[in-house]
Amino acid sequence: MRVAETNAGDLLELDDIKVKLSGLQILDGVTIRVPRGLVTGLIGPNGAGKTTVFNVISGFVKQDSGSVTYEGRKLRHIKSHHLAKMGISRTLQGVGLFASLTALENVMQGGSSRLRSGILSESFAMPWTDVEQERLRVDALAALDRLGIADQAERLPSELPYPIQKRVALARALMPNPKLLLLDEPAGGVSAGDMAELSSLIRSWVPERSVLLVEHHMELVMAVCDLIWVLDAGKVIASGTPDEVRNDPAVLAAYLGEEGAA
Amino acid sequence: MRDLMRLPGARLVLHAAIAIGAWLALTWVNGAVDPLMNYYIALVAMYATAMFGMVILVGLSGQVSLGNGALMAVGGYVFALTTLNWQTIPFTVIPMNGIWAMLFAAVGGVLFGLLIGVLGARLSGPYLAGLTLGIAVGIPAIANRFPELLGGETGLQLTVPYPDGGYAPVVEEVDQQFVEELPTGQDELPTGQDPLASDGSGDLLTSDNFPSGDASVAPDDLLTSDNFPSGDASVAPDDLLTSDNFPSGDASVAPDDLLTSDNFPSATPDASALPLDPGSTDVSGVDVSGVDVGFVLERWQASLAVAVACIVGFLALNLVRGRQGRAWRAVRDDPVAAAVSGISPARSKVSAFVVSSLFAALAGAVFAQILAYVGPGAFGLGLSLSLLVGIVLGGRSSLVGAVIGAVLLVWLPEFVLSLSNDRGWEEQVTNNAPNLIYGLLVVLVVLVAPGGIVGTLQALVGKVVRRARKAG
Amino acid sequence: MTQLIDYLLGGLGSGMIIALMALALVLTWRATRVVNFAQVGQAMFTTFVALTIQTLTGSWLVALVAAIIAGALLGVIVQYLVLRPVRRMDTSGAIIATFGVLIALQAAAGMIWGGDSQAYPQPFGNTALTVFGREWPVSAYDLVVVGFGVVLVVGLTLLFTRTDLGLAMRATAFNPEVARLSGVRVSRTLTIGWALAGIVGAVAGVLVAPTSAISPNSFDILLVFAFTAAVIGGLDSLVGAVSVGIFTGLVLSVVSGYSDSSNAPVVALFLLALNLALKPEGIFGHSKARAV
Structure with missing residues (x-):
């Protein structure tokens, strides 16, 4: 067994x-x-x-x-x-996606715990915040790709069919590894x-x-x-x-x- | 283009370029327009500064707050108190000037915002709105509680700190010896201000307040024209010293008068009621003899307001168009999902509060300098409501919308005034028409176009683009 | 001690008015889950209507009836035109819409009746009553105010507990979907809730006007007091709103008596903040104030 x-x-x-x-x-x-x-x-x-x-x-x-x-x-x-x-990652009942963020941005949020830069360096758009973001974006895109929905990255959740939304939520949960x-x-x-x-x-x-x-x-x-x-x-x-x-x-x-x- | 924007530092460069570009353009405009227009520009820039914070707090973070008018009061009062009482920073003996006072105002705003934010971040919609409503109504009452320190109902008159040297060519004629011989009497001070008894009020006019020994940086704002040895009236900066700029502080400029009947204190710059009379400076900016004395108070106020708005706008752009903006929106959309994604909803909401209070406090300090006055009436519930009106009309989540909203707040009352002059409306109709329009527009926008002007335009453009894509 | 009793008695009238305004807030909250920040604006407007009628007819009672009718109408209009469409939207939208209504109503009142404070005639004596050979800090008018408050509260209680309409309203407040399934005409019930709130607010406005004069903004502070009372009372609870409302009036009267009346808003704010920090669901309520 x-x-x-x-x-x-x-x-x-x-x-x-x-x-x-x-x-x-x-x-x-x-x-x-x-x-x-x-x-x-x-x-x-x-x-x-x-x-x-x-x-x-x-x-x-x-x-x-x-x-x-x-x-x-x-x-x-x-x-x-x-x-x-x-x-530990958790998905929510339903989908629990952020309505005003695109699929890609939703997945990127899943990696929030990996970010190091604080609000001060964000206020001044310090270049290393861009580096972090770019890394997150590439990872999020890869996560979407693994679930076969990379082409939906720029859509808002409301524009996606329910099963695709579910997959976006899964991709988001996978982001913190x-x-x-x-x-x-x-x-x-x-x-x-x-x-x-x-x-x-x-x-x-x-x-x-x-x-x-x-x-x-x-x-x-x-x-x-x-x-x-x-x-x-x-x-x-x-x-x-x-x-x-x-x-x-x-x-x-x-x-x-x-x-x-x- | 999009790939270019992903390069490290690209956002910084773009946002700095936008801010600096706006600053340069507006600075040029400041030099080109008359004082009244500069006064309007200053108001728009001041509103925009505060509303950038409202976009973050109400729009992105989804916390409807009416406390930002009160936070502006914090900034304004801290600014007034520091410029009035501390000509030098007590613990460093570094000369106190406008910049330092602004920084103090900012710190005050941040601390206060932290306090409200920690309490407010745990509350949902109507509770937060009600609490901040109470703050908006209650904070001005605090000024009444401490009449000695905060000037009570009458408020505090303040002198607008000019930059060293200012624009005034005349100052070059004042030599250093003269600066050191400045009288130490207080009779030049507006009677409205009552600096704390021993706390450096005697220092106001002594030479150690003046940052450098350079003769070209005379403290012209503190001088009366009879201090000028030459007596050359044509180049005296007398625009600063007329009674218009230094209201006597008696009951006739009590806040109630300042506000007229409506509750939007500054949206209707009723020229006769504001302590700063834009009309009088038309005369003093360009002297009777036709010689340009170079220094117009409104121009300084406008460039100050514009500079602050551009700096704050730069920070706001960075925050809104970045990770932080997304985090705020995520918490607004679904706090539970945000939490399991690793964002602390409470911290996110508090940070929105702190940022918006920082902006509000800076706007308040600018407002204090535009009015040359702080008082409970100028920072009442009406101010908070007008900030809310501005961002709702412009577009709740858009910085451009905030600027559009700010222009609307200043322009509409003027437009109504000119209409009323043409049509001969009664005064109470004219005074209240802008607010009636604002109120109805707010309801209308919430019902049919929640995105405000900018959101609606974006939606339209998006629709057209999508249709074009389908067709192509 | 006698001083404290005097201050407490002196707060009875204003406490009842705060209680009524809080009651109006609770009625709209129960009906539509919206805190109607325009409630005092509506009350201010209907009080101006009453003042106009009073000047025309000279009758305080006719003016009161006019205010009640105007209050019900205004409540229905605001609910029908603004809140019904806005319900589908986010809470921010609903809150902002009520502030929009407040701004518009204050401006409209300013346009029609001017921005200055106007005195509202005293219908009954406003001098301190002398009973048992002692002057009490209570006037005949205060007793009238308390009387009206008691009648309204008892009437509403009977309405909610003894009538089908009251049952329907309670069911709708509890769960609109279930109420709809059990045959309640929900939207009509909500509208009636708003009309009732409008009536209660209008009565409160007419009652408070003689003691404070009236201007477009003169009720702003009452909104803060009433909101404080409604929230501490639980926002869902009629009993809570009334009892905390009266209590708030007493506290503010004592504070004003021992220190200065300008402390009242700060004290109210302190009570509100304390309540929201410690027991955000209120003393009598179950509604959820905490967002996260």
């Missing part, structure tokens, strides 16, 4: 995370490991707390208790804008025909990078993930390889329960 191949230790560990938001216990002692060099999936019925897990990792939600360990170090005060520097990619519903809005392409794209990032993704689209999850964690009502109810999870009675019950309620 693919999981067995990992012995490099875990890149990210969440230990007994509890989060209460406006009176609701969203996460109730969630423990998740994200191994190095694998694609890890986080699934669960609606309202299970998947996105909250992402928000805890990226510093948008502060846990009431529990710890997040990244590369063996405990993260105490996670600031979302420091993630990129730490080697992340060790860990957090993908929030990468398959959302992607047509069935493009799904295979998306799977192979995600697979192409490992084992250099590690991936944690939240997804509803079971086909994609089963196709790309090495390890899956199943969340229900703020708790991990199962974990394992796609095959193990697929046949886990607790998982079936959770998903059937949701369908029964809906």
Whole structure:
């Protein structure tokens, strides 16, 4: 099994995370490991707390208790804008592109954490700021090219079809050269025909990078993930390889329960 | 061309060329036009300076702030206080002049902007607008709280610091000995200013205030004509010393009078109400005898305002057309996405505040010199609102739009005035017509053309180009 | 101690006026998620209308009714012409549009009625009342102001809690989409919200005018006070707006009494800044002030 191949230790560990938001216990002692060099999936019925897990990792939600360990170090005060520097990139639900920036500029923003020059040298347009920008531009163009959309570089997001926008967002997430990619519903809005392409794209990032993704689209999850964690009502109810999870009675019950309620 | 722009330093060269070109052209214009036109140019340049900051704050960073008028007040008051009280910088004994006072004003603006920015950057739209509205209304009240220091409701009259030597050829005739014999009395000072008791007010006229021993750099602004031994009236810089320029500081020039009934203090330069009477200098600029004395206050004010606007414009160009401008827009468009891209939304917003306060404070210092006065009425809510009007009409995210907006702010009241003179409108109609037009235009622009004049033109050009491309 | 009580009592009238103006801001916020910075402009305009009617008819009550009608109309007009189209746009656009309306209204008032301060006739005695052999810092007029405020607040409360319209308005404020699905005519409800706000603002304007005189800009400071009260009250909460509004009036009265009335704006500003820094959602509210 693919999981067995990992012995490099875990890149990210969440230990007994509890989060209460406006009176609701969203996460109730969630423990998740994200191994190095694998694609890890986080699934669960609606309202299970998947996105909250992402928000805890990226510093948008502060846990009431529990710890997040990244590369063996405990993260105490996670600031979302420091993630990129730490080697963690996140995509957002939908696309989350900057509406007034072109596709290229959007991707360039992804490399913000690499910039060294401050506002003072920007004020005087010092030549080294241009050098930095040019390097960023070339990299961003290359990132777009790798995703096959370099010809769309000068377009605004609103001028691009949704699947292309999704790819721009992916290119932006790749700009900091992340060790860990957090993908929030990468398959959302992607047509069935493009799904295979998306799977192979995600697979192409490992084992250099590690991936944690939240997804509803079971086909994609089963196709790309090495390890899956199943969340229900703020708790991990199962974990394992796609095959193990697929046949886990607790998982079936959770998903059937949701369908029964809906 | 585009590849050329990617060379290191290309932006610097281009932006410097734009700024220097604008400065040269406007300096030439300053020399060629009459004082009234120079006065308008000074106002436009002053508005543009403040509005460059508004473009960054409101346009790029997306924070609707009404505090910039108050930040201009900070700049204006710091400038006035430093020029009035410190002829030399106390801790260095370096002569205080206009430049130093401007720098002090800038520092004051930055500190104040940091304060508002740190508080404001965490707030969303209406909360920030309301808070800054409170600041715009509340800050002038602070002047009233400290009548001794800040002149209270009446404000402070100030002498506009001229450059050493100025333009006045007459000064060359004043020798150094004379400079050292300057009287130390205070009766030449406008009575409106009340320098802090012991804080160097006696130094005002002593020779150590004058930066160098060079006879050609006499402090002509402090001299009355009877200090001139020659008594040569035709070359005396008396334009500086008429009562028009030094209002007595009595109640008749109280801020309420300064503002007339409308709340846009300077957009309607009601000649009789402003302490600086443009009409009088027509006479003093060119002497009765027809001899050009070379020094017209308005020309100096205009060149000062233009120089500051060009420097600030240069900085603004660099920031707007670069990484920082993109970062501001990114945070405005989607703060969450910006954060995960490695930009701190809070820091980005605070930096927009600080930059715009720096610009506002510099504009305020220029404004103080244009009016030769600072007072709570001159920096009221109306000033903040007119800055907002200006950038919305010109184009919220465009520096060119800011300049267009600044021209509109100065031109429209004049245009309405001339219309009203032709048609014989009532005074209260004439006074309020510009604001009515501004208000309606702002609503109209927000509804149908959010990009303002520049944004709409850009969209039109873009459409034409795209159509041409399709056709070709 | 008696002095403090006197100052507190003296702030009751102005507190009620701040409360009403804050209430108007909250009503528009609940209806359309827009803080209507033109609200005091509308109130100023309708108060001038009232002054004109008062001069014509000599009746304070007729003038008040005229102001109420004008206030409702103006609220509907502003909402229909400006805010309805602008809702599709960014928040900056909506905020700027309300300031545009404010500028235009002030200029229009200046054009029609001139820029100078004009006295508004006192309908009732403005002398201190003598009860229990002691002069109190409260006049008959203050009592009228408080009375009107109480009637308006009770009326609005009944409207919101006891009527179908009130239910529809609450549902719309909570979630317009859900309200629409449950058969509420949302756009009509929003317009009624603005009309109500216009009415409350108009009453506040007519009530405050006799104590302060009226000019196109004379209500600017009231906007700051009312905004402060509305935000501290939670911006969503009618109860919050009214109670914090009255409280603000009392605080400002005490501050003015012990120091100087020109300190009032600074104190209000301080309260506002403190609130936004510490508890931006307000004391009574749940709305989100923090951007990030």
